[in-house]
Amino acid sequence: MAYDKPLPEPTPETQEFWDGLKRHELRIQRCLDCDRFYFFPRPFCPHAGCRSGNVQWETVSGRAKLHTYVISHRGFGGFADDAPYVIAVVELDEGPRMMTNLVEVEPTPEALPVDMPLEIVYDDVTDEVTLAKFRPARG
């Protein structure tokens, strides 16, 4: 069955992130002046007091911690059959946060302690798009 959930449409400044995921690499940007990573992609450092344009793409570890989440008991469109499912914000070991779904884990508060270690799962949802999802860390 065709994938029937919302798909991202990359823009010039985000293309490398999406191209990286397709290669199963998590690519985010680091500021060469203040040495901090950031996300979402944009061509300058968003950190207060820095704001440098001297930034570059790097491949990062894919390790993260569970920052916060909800367990959605309703789903619409392509998500209707998924409920309950976990919509989470994870904090990458490199610092930035991103939204994701947690997979390979029970969607219950008991199974989802805040700050639990996670690792990335590359979900090739279509031929063109790979999404970064996360599961409990295995090692």
Added chain:
Amino acid sequence: MPSASRLRRKVAIVGAAETELGVLPDRSMIQLHAEAARLALADAGLTEDDVDGIATAGTTPADISEYLHISPRWVDGTAVGGGSFLMHVGHAAAAIEAGYCDTALVTHGESGRSRVGMPPGDAGPSSIQGQFEHPFGGWGPPSMFSIPQVRHMHHFGSTEEQFAAVAVATRRWATLNPRAMMRDPISVEDVLNSRLIAWPLRLFNCCLVTDGGGALVLVSEERAHDFPKPPVWLLGRGEATAHRSITFMDDMTEWTPAKQTGASAFAMAGLDHADIRHLMLYDAFTHVPVYALEALGFVEPGEGAPYFAEMHTAPGGELPVNTNGGGLSYTHTGMYGMFAIMESVTQLRGEAGERQLPNLELSMTHAPAGMFSGTSTLILGNL
């Protein structure tokens, strides 16, 4: 540098009205704007012909001008979510003092329940949210505005029972308001037993979804006493925007921009927390007024949820909050901020009936821009 306090008590709300509220499938969104506008103008003894300034959100000033068939010389289309109307009040005060207009009309109308004549909603798939949030199955505020709450619970030890108590305290006010949609008392157990929506949210942690509108008319100090109703003065205001996507809320445990807008409003008004004993805190969900109470500084960080649970905000409590019954029990069209302002005005006019707070002189109203995306604070007074 000029100080905002020179605008203190320079502009007043002299007209204020709401439409019928609830389920109104016979009225379009723009019609609700216009109906509210005409009711608010009538409240001030005015008509559309007196209006030379328009601020609105959810539609555009051009749409309102067309529908009312007027041509205002000042417009403001600031549209950053449910608290936009609070910002409009602050902007209108500056515009009136600047001479950009004399009579400003702020309108809200939303067919949030029946969805009649509503503009398309979501940002597209190439937006930041479209790329970095929508692929993961968020389906609107219940699943997204709620994202930070678990971090608050983890950080401060706030509990589901305490957040449930917000709905209980607010419902107690609604029992005193004949216009409230939900008026039967509820218990913490009722909230905890209501069906799961997006844990930690259950049904009774969530606001209503209704149709309706409201509008305000503002004029300068010189004219403020020339109307049928006593003036309600703008004493202080603050506004801020930050992120758009909930993912990029810098600190999930606090409403950072609200700290600034509360402090700005207090500074402009020359007032402090001890002066305020009526608060309207936009309550799309039970955790939202908790974050607001903490960020505005009425309690210490982490003390908001216990404060609600101890019923200090309920009828008979030391700090009445959401006395109309709030978005949780009164009405919530989608951009509820107009109704929060309206209850401040109603209380300051002494028109709140059974729920009227005696001898009230000041009221603070606070609302979000988007989902914790920013905030706006007003301090209104009747002296």
